[in-house]
Amino acid sequence: MNLLEETLEVLKKYGKEIQDIDWIGSPSFGWFTWEDFMAVADEEYDNSYGAQEVASDLVIVFKDGSWLERAEYDGSEWWEYKQLPKKPEKQRKPEKEDIFSGGVLGWREGGDEE
Numbered sequence: 001m002n003l004l005e006e007t008l009e010v011l012k013k014y015g016k017e018i019q020d021i022d023w024i025g026s027p028s029f030g031w032f033t034w035e036d037f038m039a040v041a042d043e044e045y046d047n048s049y050g051a052q053e054v055a056s057d058l059v060i061v062f063k064d065g066s067w068l069e070r071a072e073y074d075g076s077e078w079w080e081y082k083q084l085p086k087k088p089e090k091q092r093k094p095e096k097e098d099i100f101s102g103g104v105l106g107w108r109e110g111g112d113e114e
Helices: 005-011 034-041
Strands: 021-027 029-032 059-062 066-075 076-082
Touching: 005 034, 005 076, 021 034
Parallel strands: none
Antiparallel strands: 021 029, 021 059, 059 066, 066 076
């Protein structure tokens, strides 16, 4: 897999353009520009199972607050698109059972509505 080509495909998939990028980098390394990224990312790597090859804390942050981050499972790696969740229109008062599900996945139905 070529990291630059993979990145361009993911940008296209989520309707993002180069000019939408605010910064690229990581909290531990620092930030850099798209041009700096292109200079090093046009490289083949093995994205299948085994050892992760691309920096695990690499992110691409967009001006709208969404971002791409590296994801990995057993050495297989890819970009994942993330965005801040939107505040729901409905406000509710939770009960303990709503938060501590006791083995039930997701939110239980019901609860007080305001």
